[in-house]
């Protein structure tokens with residue numbers, strides 16, 4: 001049993017770890033093979049038959065040693081075991097010595113439907129990683145502070161090991177103090193008979209105040225994700241008010257649209273979501289967004305070559321994604337909340353930690369794809385080392401250009417409607 005376990009490790013696990021560089025996906029899938037092996041839990045990882053040992057090797061070695069320093073193992077795995085034996089104590093000491101300091105995350109509208117659904121995922125490590133302690137600053141309107149008390153109690157009751165503090169406040173400057181990651185979710189909903197222009201102005205006032213407070217008290221490297229609608233223009237307003245920060249520190253959430261588009265394509269192609277990439281949302285988070293699958297791939301192959309259904313793309317896929325929010329309200333009697341929270345977590349995670357996928361993010365336009373300066377327009381982006389860059393020079397056919405133009409035009413109209421707030 002012992003030897004066959006070792007052979008499995010040498011043949012499968014190490015190569016998986018080496019190619020992955022980081023342990024996550026490869027190591028996890030190998031861990032599930034360990035369930036199959038069914039070895040009993042061990043008291044110590046020094047017990048070579050231990051299932052815990054193998055998990056520890058796969059999960060920890062690349063993190064602490066770097067893939068290149070993993071010793072060569074042949075069919076016998078004793079060399080690796082010896083290496084791990086020597087490493088165990090220093091690993092433990094090293095882990096406690098290098099624990100990351102907590103970072104402060106602010107969520108506005110924290111007692112609302114989306115805010116509430118984000119908090120537990122942030123506190124459990126799903127946004128900034130399982131080794132990043134967090135302090136949560138929860139920001140609400142004065143009238144919602146009592147409800148927020150209940151949310152704080154629930155967070156406490158979860159006993160999340162990564163959650164190192166909770167501050168609930170209706171004071172913006174306190175709420176954004178030293179904050180490195182902010183989710184601006186709270187916003188005024190569109191009331192009955194309310195014009196879009198009125199909604200823009202009412203929300204504009206909220207986001208001007210929030211941008212100014214962020215400018216005054218937040219960490220200088222803050223990343224701000226605007227979720228509250230109309231998200232792109234609220235983002236423009238907040239970024240304009242944060243005069244000492246870079247506009248690139250702000251983005252508006254397009255990720256729910258991207259995740260919806262991926263799910264629709266997966267269903268049509270009978271494919272797994274994980275095999276789909278390069279789905280793009282261009283433009284505004286509104287019914288004039290352009291969900292684009294011309295560059296999408298399924299298992300590395302061009303999605304449109306597999307789907308071969310132009311009519312479906314234009315008559316079903318695009319309107320379904322554009323109007324998905326309304327369809328959810330019609331069915332649920334309330335707007336999307338858990339899926340919006342999930343998208344916010346995905347979006348900030350990929351911005352903060354990087355990803356090898358293209359992600360759609362609203363960036364301050366700078367002439368890319370003919371969108372002149374002055375708005376936050378969603379582009380396919382690369383995210384590395386905390387920085388976003390749009391994917392450039394993608395071919396744009398006339399149909400796509402027309403769809404993108406609708407969003408561009410709408411965003412400039414929104415900008416003009418709040419011009420007084422952009423000084």
Ligand SMILES: NC(=O)c1ccc[n+]([C@@H]2O[C@H](COP(=O)([O-])OP(=O)(O)OC[C@H]3O[C@@H](n4cnc5c(N)ncnc54)[C@H](O)[C@@H]3O)[C@@H](O)[C@H]2O)c1
Pocket residue numbers: 108109110111112113114115139140141144185186187188189206226227228229230231253254255256257285335336337340
């Ligand atoms: N970008 C997207 O993809 C996306 C998706 C879904 C919803 N949204 C938007 O997210 C926003 C929140 O949706 P929800 O379902 O959570 O709404 P909700 O009404 O359940 O909650 C909003 C919360 O925000 C609070 N709030 C309002 N103004 C505030 C302010 N100035 N400061 C602090 N808190 C404030 C309210 O008290 C409330 O608790 C809405 O604007 C909605 O349209 C965006």
